[in-house]
Amino acid sequence: MSLTIKKIIEPLELGEGPHWDDRQQALYFVNILKGTIHKYVPATGEHTKTKLDGSVGFIVPVNGTTDQFLIGLERKFVIVQWDGKEGSATKIVRELGTVDQNVVPNTRINDGKADPRGRVYAGTMGHEDRPGNILPNQGSLYRVDKTGIHKLCSEIGISNGLAWDLARKAFYYTDTMERRIRRYDYDVDTGNITNLKYIFDLEKNKVDGMPDGTTIDSDGNLWVAVFNGSCVIKIDPTSGKLLQKVPIPVPQVTSVTFGGPNFDILFVTTASLNIGGAQEPPCGSTYMVTGLGVKGLPNMNFQC
Structure with missing residues (x-):
């Protein structure tokens, strides 16, 4: 099967956080700056959205429900209820807490995913007074x-790129401003992470752009969206080798996840931020990549 890259959603300002819901065979994602959450059903082509009050950093379904989601809303972790219909109202079911309360000026939650046990890892990024001008080390x-909200590490510029590998007892994470990929030892029973090391350096591997959202395939290789790099890169986290570069026809590639009935479709979100010049359509579109010859792992839901 040959590689195919297909646009499925019209441009957004900052598409992010794709999550494939296997139960509903639907892709959820967010438009951070417009504060909208989105649902796309590939089988029908139906795309719906609704708006919240504030920027939305990520969306993860709550396990056992079809209409509740954990989201990062500005600096709060909240559970919202949404029926998935176009423009229908959302309701905040529960507030779990606010982070970075003593950080001035305000940070915001940027990316989040659930680990293999349904705990959600999510981080913040520094204050951004204009697109691309971000205070470092503030997140x-x-x-x-179930026990609350726990800080795992600090002095982060832009929190991004979360993935877990149970076989290797590894947690992969990215501070975009470092232009490197982190690896931690991961304890699945406690959720704790230790022993930071760096496994890939974009500059040393001559990859232009900044590492953004990340997913992992069933072989344990990482797929990393490259912001301002017009591509998704495939990395072997054990050897640190760059295995493949998948071209995406817009510069600001923001995140990736595998989905579809067989988990062999790579969904890619992008942005159209005015950084270094206006980003015209199709910048900001969401894409579906097929023919990669690999499969991903199921996205996990939040166990509250």
């Missing part, structure tokens, strides 16, 4: 679970 990474 942190958090874990949200």
Whole structure:
């Protein structure tokens, strides 16, 4: 099967956080700056959205429900209810807590995913007074679970790129401003992470752009969206080798996840931020990549 890259959603300002819901065979994602959450059903082509009050950093379904989601809303972790219909109202079911309360000026939650046990890891990024001008070292990474909200690391520029590998007991993470990919030892029973090391350096591997959202395939290789790089790169995290570069026809590639009935479709979100010049359509579109010859792993839901 040959590689095919197909546009499925019209341009957004900052598409991010794709999550494939296997139960509903639907892709959820967010438009951060417009504060909207989105649902796309590939089988029908139906695309719906609704708006919240504030920027939305990520969306993860709550396990056991079809209409509740954990989202990062500005600096709060909240559970919202949405029926998935176009423009229908959302309701905040529960507020789990606010982070970075003593950080001035305000940070915001940027990216989040659930680990293999349904704990959500999500981080913040520094204040951005204009697109691309971000205060460094202001953010942190958090874990949200049944016992509360726990800070895992601090002095983060832009929190991004979360993935887990149970076989290798590894957690992969990215501070975009470092232009490197982190690896931690990961304890699935406690959710704790230790022993930071760096496994890939974009500059040393001559990859232009900044590492953004990340997913992992069933072989344990990482797929990393490259912002201002017009591509998704495939990395072997054990050897640190760059295995493949998948071209995306717009510069600002923001995140990736595998989905579809067989988990062999790579969904790619992008942005159209005015950084270094206006980004005209199709910048900001969402894409579906097929023919990669690999399969991903199921996205996990939040166990509250």
